[in-house]
Amino acid sequence: MAKAIRMHRTGGPEVLEYVDVEVGEPGPGEARVRNHAIGLNFIDVYFRTGLYPLPLPSGLGQEGAGVVEAVGEGVTHVAPGDRVVYAGRPNGAYSEVRTMPADILVRLPDGIDFETAAAMMLQGLTVQYLFRQTYALQPGQTILFHAAAGGVGLIACQWARALGVNLIGTAGSNEKAELALAHGAAHVINYNTEDIVARVREITDGAMVPVVYDSVGKDTFFRSLDCLQPRGLMVSFGNSSGAVPPFSLGELASRNSLYVTRPSLAAYAASRPQLEAMAADLFDMVGSGKIKIGINQRFPLAQAADAHIALEARRTTGSTILLP
The missing domain is CATH 3.40.50.720 (NAD(P)-binding Rossmann-like Domain)
Incomplete structure (x- = not known):
């Protein structure tokens, strides 16, 4: 069993429930990841309110960083013990441990810690495709x-x-x-x-x-x-x-x-080579010190609803993370 946020209906922050969930063994193409830090993003609000529909009941959250505990058949690009980061669907990052598709996992460079990784991946990849691909800035x-x-x-x-x-x-x-x-x-x-x-x-x-x-x-x-x-x-x-x-x-x-x-991240990172190239660009910008990730708010996972309240009230700056 593991703790996770689940929602059975759409609505305000009060629909977010902190509950015990079963975490199964990874199937083909899947991995089980123990999150060390989880990113908070405005897209989470869109799913919570129903602006972006999703099947219910559901988990929430699209970004996290942690350690691979197990992998399923056919998974070769990550292995148990690897430090990884991910961003993108399916929802479910608001959890201590999750079994998830392995194809969105990227190995994390040694010089980037879990909190920084969870705070930067979705937002950083967004800036990467906006500035490098949607309109190539000069x-x-x-x-x-x-x-x-x-x-x-x-x-x-x-x-x-x-x-x-x-x-x-x-x-x-x-x-x-x-x-x-x-x-x-x-x-x-x-x-x-x-x-x-x-x-x-x-x-x-x-x-x-x-x-x-x-x-x-x-x-x-x-x-x-x-x-x-x-x-x-x-x-x-x-x-x-x-x-x-x-x-x-x-x-x-x-x-x-x-x-x-x-545009959407899913369209720009639709293949493994695209995702890895975008992540490498982001890791280089952060690793070189050209971009520093400011984590200005931290909330326990159990207080995810409070994090949503602060985000929607525009009381946050920079990045916000949830800690399992």
Whole structure:
């Protein structure tokens, strides 16, 4: 038996139950992993509330780091005793021990500890595909990145600085703005006191930006479009304020032929070689010191509901982890 978080219905943080669960032996293509640290991400909220449907009852959580205890038939890329990290479906990371598909497990370099690994994998791989693949950034470019003081945002600030890219971030307070600036943002707009579009126009001398990365969704979508250059790319990769409402494609034409994409980690890391290449890039950035992972909140696994409350209330900065 092991402790884990389970949910039997969707709703608020109160639906998260801390219970005993049976952990079976790994079957073909599976591994049993004992988690040492678990990542908290806004996608967990989407599953908990039902915005992203999932079969119930269900576990929750898509990111963790720990040690392989056993592997099933056909698993050769990891072995018992290996230190590993993972990010992605299926849900179930909120647990002391879990049996899971082995194909999303990546061996963890010796220089990266479990807590750092659990705090960085999903968010770091997200920045990797956003900056390296969705839109391949070049030195000297100026971009707009929303929620710059969040877990993904602080990694993005540092990665942009390492690439020689001028990142304009947005944040909801002066304290969060200072945090993003300290991590490498070139400018930060306080969206509660400043006009995002007007400030981007001012910062860029009217040129606007070639790409906007927007994880906020409903509250910022159209303002993001207004910050783009002709034929610019709107990258919508989250919905922390709610889903983007349906809109006419004419909105893109009227703003000078814009592009919109809605990427996901699963699509970019769909094969083992893709996942390993992305992870190697992330490990290199962290191992070299170009990116430092700030774990600013830690909660016991049993208090996962409290962690969700803090996350949704925007009381967190940087990364948050759960400890079994």
